Structure formats: C-alpha cells, structure tokens
Amino acid sequence: MAEKIRIKDIAERAGVSVGTVDRVLHKRPNVSASALKRVEKALEEMNYQPNMYASALAYNRSYKFYCLIPKHASEAYWDEIEMGAMKAIEQRRDFYLDLEIMYYSRLSPDSFIETYKKCLSYNPDGVILVPTTLEVTRQFTDELHDRNIPFVLLDSYMPALQPLSFYGQDSIQSGHFAAHMLMLIARQETTIMLMKQTKDGKMASRQQENREVGFRDYMKNNFPEVKIVEVNLPLDEEKKQYDGILEKFFSKHPEVHHCVALNSKAHIVGEFLLKTKRHNVQIMGYDMVHKNADCLRAGSISFLIAQHAYQQGYFSVDSLFRAIVLKKKVEAVNYMPIDLLTQENIDFYHRSWVQ
Structure with missing residues (x-):
C-alpha cells in the first residue's frame, strides 16, 4: 500500500506553510503565483492523488438534482427509472444529495415547456432529462448550457x-x-402485426420511432416478402376501446400469428389474447414491467427485450454525482445491453449489479 501523503509533507517539500497547501488543494484564493507553482511542482513530484470523496464530504454543501420524465401510469417503464435514480441518491446520502422528479405530458410541448421553466426557477445543480422533440428540448438545454x-x-x-x-x-x-429475433420463430409467416400507439398521428418518443426504423430496415433487407400490418391503439383512447380495435384487427387478419410492440405496452395485446383464448398468436415486446412479465409467464408474449430502466436511472444520478461533486470526467455515451427475456430466464433478471 502506498504511504499516505500528508499536507505537512507537501508543505515541507514546497517550502510553504500548511495553510498555503490547504488553499491550493481546495482551490481557494490568496495564494501567490510563486507559491502556487512550488506547491504544484511538489504535488507532481510526490505523485499526490487527492481523496475526492473525502474532499467532497469536507466541503459540506448540498446538491439538488431534478429529473424530468413523462407522466405515466404505475408499474410503467418510467417507474423503474425513478426507483434506480432514488437508489443512487439513497446510497450517496452522506453527500447531501437530493432528487426531485418532475412530470410532463410527452405529447404536449406546452407541458414540457411549463415543466422545464419551473425546473429552472429552482436553480438545479444538475438535471436528468427524457427529451421531447429536438426543437423544444433544445430550448431547455440551451438554457442549461448558459447556466453551466x-x-x-x-x-x-x-x-x-x-x-x-x-x-x-x-x-x-x-x-x-x-426483427431478427422475431423472424427466428416467424420465418414461415407472410404477415406480421406491428402494434403502435400514437396521438394525433405522432409516436410517443424518438426512441420508438428509431426502433421502427431499425425494425423495418431489417425486414426490408432480409424478409421483403413479409407484409407488416399496423394496428394503432391511440394513446388518447380509453383502454376499454382497445379490445374492440384488436378484435376487429384479428377478425380481418386471421393469417397473423406474430406481433411486435416497440413500446412497453405489449401486455395490452397479450391480455387480449389470453382473454379471447387466441393461443395461436405470439407477441414480442419491450420492457420488464409487471404486466408484460405476467403475459410472458402465461405464454401470450414470446420474448421481451429489456433495456435496463432501473440501471439507467441509477447511473444517470451517478454521472451527475461524479461530474459535479467529485469533479471527475464521465463517459458521454453509455449504450445499455439489449437483453432477450423468455419464460425460462425472466425470473433470473435482477437489478442487483447496481445495488
């Protein structure tokens, strides 16, 4: 183990007082240029590595982060993000961190603007953000950049x-x-269903739009003969209307035996299939939310693609903590694993690697 370097040791090597070294280490004013140069030289020669955790604790200030996410029902994908973020805050309570969750309507630019303006009025130390459109989100992030x-x-x-x-x-x-995973079990099919949810013709997120781009690109390049038939379950409809939409769809398309939902609501179709005893139809969906997991165990969903929402929430707080409190460099782009869950492995899918 390397010998601990004391402030007294640094002061003796640099030929300055202990107080001067302390001011340099904590970036305080009233240090002459010559003294600063001697201390920095001594630090380099002694290979001094500051204890960032101890320094942050000694600084004894509080930090308030804000997280802006879409309004959602309970047990949704966003719940996992919230729980992960709160876990990270809990584990760093010695550093006086606090987090407030703020909600906006994802398909309402006015709701997003109102929420971010309220956030700015609180003078946050850091922000976690689920963006809406690029143009509207930029209004917020430009202001964040201006305020550092x-x-x-x-x-x-x-x-x-x-x-x-x-x-x-x-x-x-x-x-x-x-698309690749779906077609491993649907290779003989001529038609597959793509379940979408929109409001006024708009998808809820760019993430879902990009998934659809990737899905269709794979199908075009590898299965151009397979027809993709869309069914839309509008976000502004009451849930009881969905059964009627799905009944009409499957009556019109008896040839459809495989479906894909590129959001976390595959369970809407899964529950309908179980209720109507359509055991010859299978679904691929996203996100390990409870209702999806129940349908997977019951057999109406074949696969779920997990995107580690809990970890996303946890590590987003951790990035702000390391950058703001510990003054450390953080990785700019962090792509999460693309995991495939089935009946056989879903009960082994845990959050434990960040707890």
Whole structure:
C-alpha cells in the first residue's frame, strides 16, 4: 500500500506553510503565483492523488438534482427509472444529495415547456432529462448550457444537445435485433402485426420511432416478402376501446400469428389474447414491467427485450454525482445491453449489479 501523503509533507517539500497547501488543494484564493507553482511542482513530484470523496464530504454543501420524465401510469417503464435514480441518491446520502422528479405530458410541448421553466426557477445543480422533440428540448438545454448546469439524457440520444452523458439503448440496433429475433420463430409467416400507439398521428418518443426504423430496415433487407400490418391503439383512447380495435384487427387478419410492440405496452395485446383464448398468436415486446412479465409467464408474449430502466436511472444520478461533486470526467455515451427475456430466464433478471 502506498504511504499516505500528508499536507505537512507537501508543505515541507514546497517550502510553504500548511495553510498555503490547504488553499491550493481546495482551490481557494490568496495564494501567490510563486507559491502556487512550488506547491504544484511538489504535488507532481510526490505523485499526490487527492481523496475526492473525502474532499467532497469536507466541503459540506448540498446538491439538488431534478429529473424530468413523462407522466405515466404505475408499474410503467418510467417507474423503474425513478426507483434506480432514488437508489443512487439513497446510497450517496452522506453527500447531501437530493432528487426531485418532475412530470410532463410527452405529447404536449406546452407541458414540457411549463415543466422545464419551473425546473429552472429552482436553480438545479444538475438535471436528468427524457427529451421531447429536438426543437423544444433544445430550448431547455440551451438554457442549461448558459447556466453551466450539467444534464444527462435518457431514452433518446440527441448528440446535438451536447449532454454530459446519455444512458439508453442504441434504438436503431435494438429495432434490428427485435426483427431478427422475431423472424427466428416467424420465418414461415407472410404477415406480421406491428402494434403502435400514437396521438394525433405522432409516436410517443424518438426512441420508438428509431426502433421502427431499425425494425423495418431489417425486414426490408432480409424478409421483403413479409407484409407488416399496423394496428394503432391511440394513446388518447380509453383502454376499454382497445379490445374492440384488436378484435376487429384479428377478425380481418386471421393469417397473423406474430406481433411486435416497440413500446412497453405489449401486455395490452397479450391480455387480449389470453382473454379471447387466441393461443395461436405470439407477441414480442419491450420492457420488464409487471404486466408484460405476467403475459410472458402465461405464454401470450414470446420474448421481451429489456433495456435496463432501473440501471439507467441509477447511473444517470451517478454521472451527475461524479461530474459535479467529485469533479471527475464521465463517459458521454453509455449504450445499455439489449437483453432477450423468455419464460425460462425472466425470473433470473435482477437489478442487483447496481445495488
């Protein structure tokens, strides 16, 4: 083990007082240029490595982070992000970290603008953000840059916004993967169903748009003869209307035996299939939320693609902590694994590697 270097040792080597060394180490004023140069030289010669955790604790200040995510029902994908973020805060409570979750309506630019303006009024130390459209999100992130407030993007990577970090899947590659896995079991099919949810013709996120791009690209290049038939379950419809839409679809398309949902709502179709006893139809979906997991265990969903929402929430807080509190460099782009869950392995899918 390397010998601990004391401030007294540094002061003796540099020929300055202990107080001068302390001011240099904590970047305080009132240090002459010559003294600063001697201390920095001594630090280099002694290969001094500061204890960033101890320094941060000694600084004894509090930090408030804000997380802006879409409004959602309970047990949704976003719940996992919230739980992961709160776990990271809990594990760093000695550093006086706090996190507030703020919600906006994803398909309402006005809701997003109202929420981010409220966030800015609180003078956050750092922000975690699920973006809406590039144009509207840029209004917020430009202001964050102007105020030197670091922010982390989740869900959709928009490099033009220049975030501190991004956590999420490579959406295009994820769409390729979904198509590849689906067609391993649907190779003989002539038609597959693509379940979508839109409002006023708009998808809920760029992530889902990019997944669809990747999905269709793979199908075009490898299975151009397979017809993709869409069914839309509008976001602004009452859930009880969905059964009627799905009944009409499957009555019109009895040839469809395989479906894909590129969002976390595959369970809407899965529950319908179980209720109507359509055991000859299988679904591929996204996200290990409870309702999807139940359908996977019951057999109406064949596969779920997991994107580690809990870890995304956890590591987004960790990035802000390391950059703001510990003054460390963090990785800019962090693509999450693309995991495939089945009946056989779903019960072994845990969050434990960040707890």
